[in-house]
Amino acid sequence: MFSQLAVDEHTHLRPFEVADAEAAFGLVDANRPHLRRWLPWVDTATSVEDTRAFFKSSQEQGDARTNLYVGIWHRGELAGSISFYWIxxxxxxxxxxxxxxxxxxxxxxxxxxxxxxxxxGFTEVGLNRLEIRAAAENTRSRAVAERLGFTVEGIARQEQRLQDRYVDMVVYPMLAPEWRAASGRTEGVLGRVETAGGKHG
Ligand SMILES: CC(C)(COP(=O)(O)OP(=O)(O)OC[C@H]1O[C@@H](n2cnc3c(N)ncnc32)[C@H](O)[C@@H]1OP(=O)(O)O)[C@@H](O)C(=O)NCCC(=O)NCCS
Structure with a gap:
């Protein structure tokens, strides 16, 4: 696993550590109405201790390569998070x-x-398929997937329960050969994977 990945001049990714619990809980706590709209877990995050316990167990699962929770740090501040929440x-x-x-x-x-x-995920870990699932009405999340070239595979009907309703989730996969067609290396820690003859560099 990486210790830090540069995103741009002012932004980097770093896997969460238990010591980040305060910053991460603070972000959730200060953004509840914004996040609650689309994330069913927000109301269950009630204390820094919860977040600490979550990071501790996700670190263990990360060691076993079953997930990866990462902070997005921008100009020294925690701006958000991104994860492979299931591997x-x-x-x-x-x-x-x-x-x-x-x-x-x-x-x-x-x-x-x-x-x-x-x-x-594709080049270092050796994954073959990555998936984003966004609520059909979550236009901002869908725009992220679409900006990156993920395409719609289908709709998982009423897959998510948000407060008092079930919402349809749009399934956006990306396959390694598709991603590699635009960039990249061909081998990750899971071993060599087939290439699509994409451009390398
Ligand atoms: C989903 C979420 C992370 C998207 O945030 P976002 O700011 O829209 O996404 P980005 O950070 O990629 O920014 C995209 C915007 O920046 C603009 N932008 C500026 N510079 C850009 C660049 N270099 N590259 C891409 N976009 C850029 C885009 O045009 C777009 O603008 P818009 O808001 O006017 O459409 C955010 O809305 C959120 O946290 N929502 C609540 C939680 C959630 O729904 N999570 C997803 C669950 S599946």
Missing amino acids: DTHNRCAAIAYVLAERFQGRGLVTKACRTLVSY
Whole structure:
């Protein structure tokens, strides 16, 4: 796993540590109405201790390569997070989620962070399929997926329960050969994967 990945001159990704619990809880606590709209877990995050315990267990799972929770740090501040919240090492696939504090929206931070982590997942880890699932009405989240070239595979009907309703989720996969067609190396820690004869460099 990386200790830090540069996104741009002012932004980097760093896997969360237990010591980040205060900053991460603070971000959620200060952005509840913004986040609650789309994220069912927000109301269950009630204390720094919860976040600490979450980071501790996700670090252990990260060591086992079953997930990866990463902070998006912009000009020294925690602006948001991005994760492979589920990694299936046998099938070499993972699901991506992202969150930004409301005031950091609109600058391309998540699109750029996602591009960086997706490249890492395909080229360094050796994943074959990455998936973004966005609520059908979550236009900002869908725009991130579409800006990155993820395409719609289908709709998972009423897959997510948000407060008092079920919402449809749009499934956006990206496959390694598709991503590599535009960039990249061909081998990750899970081993060599087939190439699509894409451009290398
Ligand atoms: C989903 C979420 C992370 C998207 O945030 P966002 O700010 O719209 O996404 P980005 O950081 O990629 O920024 C894109 C915006 O920056 C602009 N931008 C500026 N520079 C850019 C660049 N270099 N690259 C891409 N976009 C850029 C884009 O035009 C776009 O502008 P718009 O808001 O006018 O459309 C945010 O809305 C959020 O946290 N929502 C709540 C949680 C959530 O829904 N998570 C997703 C669950 S699946």
